[in-house]
Amino acid sequence: MPMPEGQKPEETSRDRCVLVCQNTSCLRHNSQEVLNTFIAEAENVVDVNIEASGCLGQCSTGPTVRVTPDEIWYYRVQPSNVPKIVTQHLQGNEPVDNLLNPRIHPRF
Numbered sequence: 554m555p556m557p558e559g560q561k562p563e564e565t566s567r568d569r570c571v572l573v574c575q576n577t578s579c580l581r582h583n584s585q586e587v588l589n590t591f592i593a594e595a596e597n598v599v600d601v602n603i604e605a606s607g608c609l610g611q612c613s614t615g616p617t618v619r620v621t622p623d624e625i626w627y628y629r630v631q632p633s634n635v636p637k638i639v640t641q642h643l644q645g646n647e648p649v650d651n652l653l654n655p656r657i658h659p660r661f
């Protein structure tokens with residue numbers, strides 16, 4: 554099927570998006586560096602977009618990172634965690650269990 558006029562091939566709805574909160578509370582806990590590290594580490598990963606986001610509603614456990622369309626939410630993410638998220642989740646399709654936000658991904 555031909556691509557609709559104006560749509561770029563890399564902007565399909567199946568692309569992953571990594572949203573890194575850049576609101577006040579997360580910024581106080583280093584989320585700008587988390588965002589910068591994602592941009593650097595995921596530079597060559599296909600079908601992944603890295604974006605700054607507003608508050609994701611998980612301020613007390615930030616920096617918050619949400620991966621769509623997977624709907625995987627990470628909490629207390631630091632720059633040192635980013636390479637593992639990129640290789641294990643974004644490239645290997647296996648979310649990083651110990652960084653899953655327990656409010657959204659409860660452990661039974």
Ligand code: FES
Nearest residue numbers: 574579609611612
């Ligand atoms: S400030 Fe980051 S989740 Fe609210």
